[in-house]
Amino acid sequence: MSGTVYPLKGSQREAVEPQENVWLSASAGTGKTQVLSARVLRLLLTEDVRPEQILCLTFTKAGAAEMAERVNDVLARWVRMPATELFKDLRAIGAEGSDAELARARSLFASVLDCPGGGLRIDTIHAFAQWLLSAFPEEAELLPGTRPMEDRDRDLLAEQVLRDLLLEWEAGDPAAVAALEELSRNMAPDKVRGWLLRCAKAREAWEGPGGWQSPMRDRVLRLLGLPAEATMESLSACCADDTPAIASVRQAMWAFHEWGTPTGQKIAEAVGGWLLGTPQQRFEKISDVMGELFNKEGVFKNLNNLSKKVENAKAIGEEAHAWLTQVADQAVLFELAQFLTPALETGRKFAMAWQAAKAREGFVDFDDLIHRAAALLTKAEMSDWIRYKLDREFDHILVDEAQDTNAQQWEIIGALTDDFFSGEGQKGNRQRTIFVVGDYKQAIFGFQGTSPQNFAQAQKRYAELLRTRKENWARGRDAITVNELRALDLGRSFRTAQPILEFVDHAIAAIGHDALGLDANAPPHEGEDRAGIVRLWQPVPAQGGEASDDEAEDGSDFRLTPSERRMADGIAKEIRRWLDEGFPLEKGKHRNATPGDIMILVRKRGELVNPIVARLHARGVPVAGVDRLRLGAPLAVKDLMAALRFAAQPLDDLSLANLLVSPIFGWSQEQLLEHGYRPDKRWLWEHLRGSDDPFVGRTVAALRDLLALADFEPPQALLHWMLTGPWRARAKLVARLGSEVNDPIDELLNAALQFSASHTPSLQGFIRWFDAGDGELKREAEGAGGLVRVMTVHGSKGLQAPIVILADACVDPDASKARDLALVEETVGDGPEREIPIIASRKEQRVGRIGEVEAAQLAADKEEHWRLLYVAMTRAEEALFIGGALNQKSKDGPKPDSWFARLEPLFDGDWLAGGPFGAYKQLGRMAAPVVETGRVIEGQRLPLPDWAVTPIGAEPRPPRPLAPSGGIEDSSADPPLPSAEAAAAARRGVLIHALLERLPDVPVELRDAGGRAWLARHGEGLDESERADILARAIAVLEHPDWRDLFSPGALPEVPLAATVGTQVIAGTADRLLVRDDSVLVVDYKTARRPPQSLAQIPPATLRQMAAYVAALQVIYPGRTVSAAVLYTQTPRLFALPAEMLAAHAPGETGSAA
Structure with missing residues (x-):
């Protein structure tokens, strides 16, 4: 992570003011982590704020590590940074850049390293709870050695x-x-x-x-x-x-x-x-x-x-x-x-x-950590004393991903901050602050007991608490003032292209903000001004029958339907095509996509992900594998565990047979079957020891080496010996199964070390301990550089990719059942509310209060289903692909509340032929193709021909490119205007032109709302009537019945053209291009305030421009009839330009595509 400091803008700059109490709603991609880091830096730059007085609470360990790394990298750079650059950094985050701040900035890195604990306290809520319990073990009633x-x-x-x-x-x-x-x-x-x-x-x-x-x-x-x-x-x-x-x-x-x-x-x-x-x-x-x-x-x-x-x-x-x-x-x-x-x-x-x-x-689980920490701060006899001690510890608390914080975790945060804003909690004249950042739309961890309602309720609580505190100060009851809670929004995305975010806005509008649990419409998103596409693949139709065991290529997808297998095949085939033919991207550098630019998302980690990974492997696509898997599932782990099981019990025939046919020994099935039938019914190990076959003898000798160590070495030592010793098991497993087996192998070694650290090391004990649970291996997706990532939407939180594929958008959310129902017992007097777990496994049992609880949970799950879609769509930076497979229950089409069914109406027009599943619909535009220079392939040296060593003359001067619209001044269409009026007219034309570029890809029923939202962002200074008139004229053009084909999904906007006509290079950009099998139509928009009334009044400059376009297109599309037209948006009116009129203004004769 680099220590680069990026300038803060708008609400970002307001949010980092160190004296403010802030509640920040940050949409996806808006630089939330950057703002958090900048807030910490501003606090550190504030006089009398020590690093140990700052507490940052995050949702994940990865989030905590990222923020700590960002802050430490910046502080390290500031130590020796030139004064002018340091001044720019401080100004970028809103600091004054005074001499005192410059001096303090250079000393902060050492201050952070010297603070207790060796750095800033940036923890997950569970890590903080663990620290809190360890700081007060006696009060928490923990025994020594608790872990x-x-x-x-x-x-x-x-x-x-x-x-x-x-x-x-x-x-x-x-x-x-x-x-x-x-x-x-x-x-x-x-x-x-x-x-x-x-x-x-x-x-x-x-x-x-x-x-x-x-x-x-x-x-x-x-x-x-x-x-x-x-x-x-x-x-x-x-x-x-x-x-x-x-x-x-x-x-x-x-x-x-x-x-x-x-x-x-x-x-x-x-x-x-x-x-x-x-x-x-x-x-x-x-x-x-x-x-x-x-x-x-x-x-x-x-x-x-x-x-x-x-x-x-x-x-x-x-x-x-x-x-x-x-x-x-x-x-x-x-x-x-x-x-x-x-x-x-x-x-x-x-x-x-x-x-x-x-x-x-001596165990505490994750729930114990939170429960005991909350009780320590709120209910224990010593809670006042503990809060007093902590009150002297922290002055500034920052909470990240607050929408995924559950009620008991908010209790901990509340206990830490309530004294901030009470008379007893203030320390002299020190300012104390709370900073919370989250996004209701991204609350997707309900299955972990979180609810976005907690987020909303906490905001109301802090707003009231701070308002009361300020009123007390105004009445003279408190010695120091406190700022009220400022609610700020971040809506400007720095990673996602505007066409994708416009699609996201339309999706939220179509689904309804209340369906996501929002109280009001979400503010429109504003993204990066670059190419972006959203493509909907036709769903894979359901096919009769389920997959049989014989049809499965491995043990991972035998439960898949044929349509799901076809889905996995199609995705792998399409990605292979992108990598072979090139998928252009614009962000950062105009280039073609690499495997690391692609992310495949699913709603749940079910049967579909493994076949996708397998099909990608089969097509030679580098893939990181599934983001989470059971440690006992990978074949490499099974093979190594088979070796350990054999070492613990040599007469275990099944484990020995599995080990022999593994890559470690490499026996074939035929070689194993030669020893399968044993007339004397001896154990397989006994039988092999009695064989005089030299091949079998070498195997027996290797197995004896393992048995000789099994009684003396702990499990981790045996594994290490097998992997790197004479067996060379790691190299053999990687050679057969690929480099992705390294992660599970390393995790198996870690598990053996963990077992030995907390148990008496023994081989049999480790096997029993390993078999007792699944154990989950989590791959850090951010570290999967250069590889396609396959993961759940939950796992993708905080990540992004230029290309994102939603692979199971046809899943029916209504097929899911309510989880772990519980009823709240009505309180008696001042008694606490108690949530009682119940069992209601049959549908007819879910009546009365149980039915109400089930309905409430299903409604909450449905809201989270739509928020999950929001998170999934906003992972994409430049291209979003949506697809899914139908099954027998949905053979007539996607279910009404599937992602697919609710998104399809946002795409206009019929299905277009193409794509991995036969047809697709699309919004937006792709980046222009990347022109790559040829690669040099080393091989046998060939003799150079004579012309290669013959001196050549001076290079001819290339023709100067003609830009048909670049130097042509269409001055005859409008009479001279005063400068102010000319500027207003020019701006009006630019806005109409921009709307004609964007609105054709927006569903008809959403064009008005989308256009108004766009003009609200880009039409500053125009009143409502002016914006309405601009939008009305643009929509009138799009909805004109004679021009339907011109604005259909098959027509292309803003198309770059380049061709050589005679000796003249023509280069320009066509506003609209409609290419058919036998003809081509090019149209240019004109926004003149006084358009011509007839063909005779069209300015010669415009005719020369269109004649140049026609000449270039005749070279690019030989054999097709090329025609041209000019669309005057003020009227609106389309003039088809006759061929004979354009011929009189043609730039040259025949040519070639440039």
């Missing part, structure tokens, strides 16, 4: 806790054993384990006064919305003869009886049989009678035919369904309570044992 819990430690400990509980319950608690058995009958083993860990995580439910204790039946009933004393008898009273529910059922029965058909009589008899039962029998079989009367939509069966005989059949059915649904809901919830009560009691017992086991083993 963070890793995933495998958690899995092993959970297994141990459950084993111990089972032994305890079998000895004296048969009810607990029965409850666990009931859970196991209704849930898969991994679901049972997940439920127990959920209960362990819900510590607030069990701890403190009023925590849930056995027996729980009454509280479970109240939680589900039933009376605490409810029994089957009391609930079944609603099915007594004199109740409205039974009256409505009798009315329904008579309606079917009056229908008179056999079907009606059968239904009536079934309902009559149900009515003959007791109230309790009716209650228990309520679903039976509803199944007899109603279809899946809750409407009477055969309603149309029934209505012909029974006039008010529909009303009778609606009333009966409403009453029976209430009764059925109570029956379902009562049944659920019978299952949920023992499940919660079992979960509480596990949670208590889990907390005790963690304390015994």
